[in-house]
Amino acid sequence: MCATYGFKNSKKGIKSVKGKIKDQGVLFKTTQFRESSLILRVFLKYRGLVSILAKGIRKKPENNLLNSLYTYDFTLYEPQESGLYLLSEFTLLKEFNLFDNIPAWTAAECAAELYTQIIISSEENPAYYDVLQSYMDYLKIRSDNSILLWWRFLLRIFRMLGIAFPLDLCAVCNKKKLQIVAWEKDTGRLICAECLKEANYPEYYELLTSSAAQILHLLPVIGDYLDKLHPDSQTVEQLNHLFSDHYQNHFRKPLKLHSLEVLSQFFQ
Ligand SMILES: [Zn+2]
Incomplete structure (x- = not known):
């Protein structure tokens, strides 16, 4: 054609x-x-x-x-x-003919919207292009629970932007933890249970739902768990907020995507 x-x-x-x-x-x-x-x-x-x-x-x-x-x-x-x-x-x-799967379609739109907000240098264009292509290919094959794929994609983009977000690292004791339990509001810094107990200002932290904590832990290998995890609306809201805080902590502006608000509505 x-x-x-x-x-x-x-x-x-x-x-x-x-x-x-x-x-x-x-x-x-x-x-x-x-x-x-x-x-x-x-x-x-x-x-x-x-x-x-x-x-x-x-x-x-x-x-x-x-x-x-x-x-x-x-x-x-x-x-x-x-x-x-x-x-x-x-x-x-x-083609990207997911017209009968609005959540997966919207998850791809989130990526397109993100690409209009971040600054990509000309020599990095092909790398961002390839990541976008493989994300859309994956959405076509595994379109169930597309918000999980969106979060994994976002993590990849954070890494490429130079603001990698280690999800199993406590930002206070700097140790790799199996169980991260909360994050510091506005910065997105993650904290483990032991450090939270000793925190001077626990009110600065927001406790993760057990489902949100589990998803954070599994996100790097989320492809194996797409059928098993079903995030509820609170978990979706929390993780969106957390990733936005992490972004804001580095770029001094919130990560605000209209498509993501639409995508989140499918998890009520
Ligand atoms: Zn800790």
């Missing part, structure tokens, strides 16, 4: 483009632009997050081939400086 545009002619009036480039990417979002065009937000493997103008596409049948979270091979006109890329051609590489 390949769609080609009459851009050789229509490019004339546009001064700000240079040569053609090829790159593959995941379509995050489409926005209507003027009466017949679209602006595509795409995460390209080698160029990262870009906006692409698809001129006149809404009048063409190829419009129907563009789906969010699908992967395409794009041929684009590159902008001179910052600005919109122009779509020349695209070919479908990979």
Whole structure:
């Protein structure tokens, strides 16, 4: 399935483009632009997050081939400086047809939304692209309990961002513990039972539900437990909050994802 545009002619009036480039990417979002065009937000493997103008596409049948979270091979006109890329051609590489599984679909959207919020350097784009692809592939195979896969994905991204979150390490005694029981509010620092007993300000800590503590412990190998763990709404809320605190502790801004609020609603 390949769609080609009459851009050789229509490019004339546009001064700000240079040569053609090829790159593959995941379509995050489409926005209507003027009466017949679209602006595509795409995460390209080698160029990262870009906006692409698809001129006149809404009048063409190829419009129907563009789906969010699908992967395409794009041929684009590159902008001179910052600005919109122009779509020349695209070919479908990979579908993400989980339309009948809204939780798994939403879990993928969480990743897309996260990628619009973090800063990724150009040499790291391919690594982030590959992690996103394998996450989406896994969601297709194991779409049950997708929030567990989301947390594991988020941990991977934390590591790539240089803010690895060791889930079995007590931040107070610095020992590897089997049982982490609470975290320090606002920093996400984890604490073991012994250290919590001796803490001067226990009110600064929030106790993990036993299910949340269990999931933290198993998260690195969560693939083996997807059928066995069924987090309740309190656990989901706690773990989202914990990961957001960890993120905020390093980046001074909360991790706020609209898609994650939607995903969490499936665990009531
Ligand atoms: Zn400790």
